[in-house]
Amino acid sequence: MNFDEEQVISEITSIFSKSNSSNPQVIVGIGDDAAVVATDQHSVITTDMAIEDIHFKREWSTAYEIGSKVTVANLADIYAMGADPRYLVVALTLTGNEELSWIKELAQGIADTAAKSDAVVVGGDLSRAKSIMISITAIGSSRLHITRSGARVGDSIYVSALPGWSRAGYEVLSRNLTLSKVFERALTQFKSPELLPSLMRSFKSAHSLCDISDSFMEQAEQMSRASAVEFEIDIKKFERAEGFADLAAVAHAIGCDVWDLVLAGGEDHVLLATGVNLPGICIGRVLEGSGVKVLEMKKAPDTWRHFN
């Protein structure tokens, strides 16, 4: 053991507690049996975990990046309901071989990423286990909520940003490629995807909304099925998106098809939305029918799997 359990709890608590006391909505913060927080009439709840060697590798990512990434995954699910993240609880297992400084960085990555979305960690649990596991539950508040089933015929289809970067980063790392400047954005998006709260919040007038962390195609299919409509996707519109030429260059350098990255990549915390006059990139339209039709697509994209 490189640390003492009580010391770890005290250090983590201190990192998370800072934002408890300054938040008037946190009535009882970390330290009692449970936290007490102010909630609206409706709350949104989601949970998402990250396991070492399944979702992250310590050789690839810093503790700060790992903490930030699992937090982003939770926050994105709250935004994907049209809600605002408010509170997080963190269950953490450690093997006993981690340095205290690594653990503190992990907690700081979680705390800082939560703070960017005005969310705060109000509780947690710590245990020993055979591998490192970070399980976060996020609670958000919503006056409205936007599900996957609200897409209407006539809606335009949008993504909040170009997907594919995260998988590109994963491919670079797993193929052990020589790092070059062209890979930088891909690596960042894989290790520590950025979530822009203002962009995420700007989809509140969407008719249908979800996070495409399981890949664009999979989520588009789910949404079209849940809404009982057809999605017509025009890949030419992806080509005009910011960064597409750079992503295509990365795809070329790693020897894969850019459309496998864009349409089937996964782990991008990008929103998929339907509606009228939404921000982001308009990539198609909602028609009567069923399924997802991709215009001018020659082959079906490969699907993404976690690395274990």
Next chain:
Amino acid sequence: MNFDEEQVISEITSIFSKSNSSNPQVIVGIGDDAAVVATDQHSVITTDMAIEDIHFKREWSTAYEIGSKVTVANLADIYAMGADPRYLVVALTLTGNEELSWIKELAQGIADTAAKSDAVVVGGDLSRAKSIMISITAIGSSRLHITRSGARVGDSIYVSALPGWSRAGYEVLSRNLTLSKVFERALTQFKSPELLPSLMRSFKSAHSLCDISDSFMEQAEQMSRASAVEFEIDIKKFERAEGFADLAAVAHAIGCDVWDLVLAGGEDHVLLATGVNLPGICIGRVLEGSGVKVLEMKKAPDTWRHFN
């Protein structure tokens, strides 16, 4: 792999979803990016996990018992704030060597135990890992909340039931003793502690309240410190509690001091409360001063540790 991941998700979802559709407070249940639920002005949030070989052993407990126990731990923390449990989310890791029937039993243990407290599982996450881990977050609703810091001079001190049974069960199992009828209650309380919602809810007029899962002495010390008062505990009052003679018989049979079980046992989801005319067992009084004074106690009790 004894199962297919999609099949596991579908089976678990089906077990948990039953109570989603019949609950008018669940606006969006399992299946979207996040659940949407009705909440009061204040919500209570806690998280508690169980790891194989740290918190449970598959040789000792059935899947149903394991699921039930980790759920009880979460529900008890909600009750320990004077609140009522409402919603749970469950993050589960599996090694891939479990039978589907085992996994379904685990989920059923969680679902049934939640239902007894009118709580419902509204979401979850599933991943592979090196060991089985069940991480639950519970969300409760409270008009009021009762912390550890409200004990007042003149209050009586209560426990909702006699503690010690859980550790007694652990000692029986870990010493590999021949099972006999005298151990039955201890084994049940260790493997699958019972939570009586009506009893847990009857402490809402307490001035100070907590769950003594970390052991009676530890929690009494925390509460007296948080409230800046002295706790005077009369162990003779424990002796008059229902079941004390049986617990003493178990202690004798396993060769340990009954007070190590009662005062330092841990993992009992019993409430410790201060106030006036509360239910449960009155075991002392709150005085001016600090610390916990145990009347007629000859030695300090040993402290409990998890088995790893």
